[in-house]
Amino acid sequence: MILGLALSLGLGLLGAYQSRLLQGEFLLLVISISLLVPLISGLTAFLWPIQPLQAARYFDLLFHLKERLSTAFELVQHPEPATAEIIDRQLQDTLSASTKVDLRRDLPLRYNLRAGALALLFVVLLGVVWFRGESWFKAAQQARNVQQAVAEQAAQIEEIIKQVETNEALSEAQKEAITSPLKEAQESLQDNPSLENSVSVLTSTGEKLQALSDPQSQQMSEALKEAGGQLAGQEGSPLESIGQDLAQGKNASAASRLANMDVGELNPAEQAQLADQLEAMADSLQSSNPGLADQLQQAADALRSGDTASAQQALDDAAKSLAQAGQQITSSETASQAAGQLQEGAGEVLAAGGGQQQANQSGQGNQPSQGSNQSGQTNGSGGAGSGKGSSEGSEQTGNEAGSSPIPQDNGPGDGGETSYEQIYAPSLLGGEDGPQVNLPPSGEDQGEVIGQGPTTPGDPGTSLVPYTEVYSQYEEINNQAIENNEVPQQFTEIIRNYFDSLKP
């Protein structure tokens, strides 16, 4: 019992100290070992193979039978040396002596005061661990959550890799470009599934994938869909089916249809209608894909001038460009989507880590930042979305903050801190694919959201304002965002710490 208690205390302390045991598991461990050790000891003693003669000798000593039992046992087994009469007398004597055994005298209930005190001490220590080891158990729970979250992210990465590899719309090179960082991340998570490494890996991989996504592709995709929608609305026109494909995002199919179109089979009226449609399409795509727009315009011009051969050639070229654009869009969307999933996953792992992350966040080298594009936004082109009003404004803040690394102009010698300590902060905080906040339009209590839409990151500008002056603006925005509950609860403390560390 004492051994069991000592063993359970030792293992329990070790497990709790290393943050491996939850409180319930600690209790289970203590109870099971405390009970199992005496049980196993008892069973071992009970089942231990012992010769009957040995047992008889032991009983002789234990019950003061003066070797009667062992002699009787030997006489029964080997009666040769003695006569039957002697054997009979000896057995009777043994039986008589055995009936007179005083069990209370020979098998007293022994109570060892020292052992009892030791057991009590162990119980008290176990109780102290149970009631005072809350921080250990909490840490174990967080570690367990992190482990589970990391495993989920590893599974998600595996799923993303499968989806990418089976996506026929992507070229092998594009697949390789997307899956390569994912596989590296997968290996890194397997090698070191700690909270810090997991978040770092997921974040950095998300950034790598994000870098693979082309911001122009989104614009191009929207332009193609818009143009496709217009074409699809013109029933009976030569480009109706192509327009439907484009509107549905089936760029490869649309390219194939365009390549298969034979302008020679069209009558002059249809050719004229086709020329108009091609020209309209070219206008729509002029800003997002000028090359494709030019080819479409050439085809339209050739059709109007009756040069069907040139028109056919221009359409073929346009089809190829469309196919390439389609692949580019798909690749960009896939990379962007994967990046978003990884960033979200990093957040989940971080949330699973809870307070542990706060304790461990110093010393992290990975330092994506937030808010650094604010200055770029002031000088850049800003968002290209169609949203307006306060809705737009909030999204701008949400999307652009943290979408790119902190410019190094806020380091030492830039008017900020003299010694710059790199800290870790996930890039997803308030960044892309972060929580979407819809604010009511200003001035209208029950008004509707006027509009919202995709935004494009602003061009990185040059910071012209000293860091020490701009910091207060950032901090104010940050505080407002926290007070307005625009930031998830679990990130507020991290964000506060982050800004504290940036304080000039």
Add this chain to the structure above:
Amino acid sequence: MTELSVDQFREYALRVESEVGKVIVGQTEVVRHVLVSILAGGHVLLEGVPGLGKTMLIRTLGEALDLKFSRIQFTPDLMPADILGTEILTDQDGRREFRFRPGPLFSNLVLADEINRATPKTQSALLEAMQEASVTVAQQTYHLAEPFFVLATQNPLEMEGTYPLPEAQLDRFFFKVNVDLPNAREMVEIMDRTTGKETPSAGKAIRGADIVQMRALARAVPIASHVKEYIASLILATHPEDANASPLVRKYVRYGVSPRGGQALVLGGKVTALMAGRYNVAFEDIHAVAPAALRHRLLLNFDALAEGIRTDDVINELISEVKVQV
């Protein structure tokens, strides 16, 4: 098989002790050991200073056992023929012939008083009788009547004019019993009994035939194998060259106990067990007879004698050192 039961055995033994106790004050352990030796068929050497009642004890035993008793006072001029007997020339109906005249050894119970005063030649005359229970005179062997016991006494103090018993003869004694000084109470009782008008005497407790039956029953008592193994370990542990010998034995023992010591332990243990009302030998029976059975078989070296180490000290240490194997 003997018709005796253990209860009868015990009753007879107690009866003898009771009768001896009428004459001998105290010395219960001495009486017990002498009785055990007799019932085991062995000879006893009693050692003690003069006046402790050694001779009286043996004489009383002779009375209580209803045996033919003879006493030989050993002196330096005692010749073997004086104890064994001799052939004398007789004249019967005008015909002269040599006829064997048995000596005092031809008894059931022989008291060899102050045996160490006789010369080794005379002491050796006892050898055949003690071991073979027979006497050879003029190439004629005479068997001694059963039971035959030699109860010898010797004085450990007087060295002048004594001849220490050779080891071979010592080994033939079943037990060597030390007779110690009685305590004050016993001393008073002795004075009361021996200085009054009447001196007590012992009655006949058992016959010679009873003793033979008791000896047969004692030999039939079973002994467990691990008890025998313990005895063997005990005997071997008395030898300084034995691997399991204790440091005390290695330092002070010159020669260890012979196998006869083991036989004495077994037989003595059997009789002790019967006297305790048991049909088997226990370790405590062995421990009870071990000093008497081993002390004259264990020869100490000069260092032990110089440092005052007694054989009983070595034996007691052996009993505590040699562990019982379960």
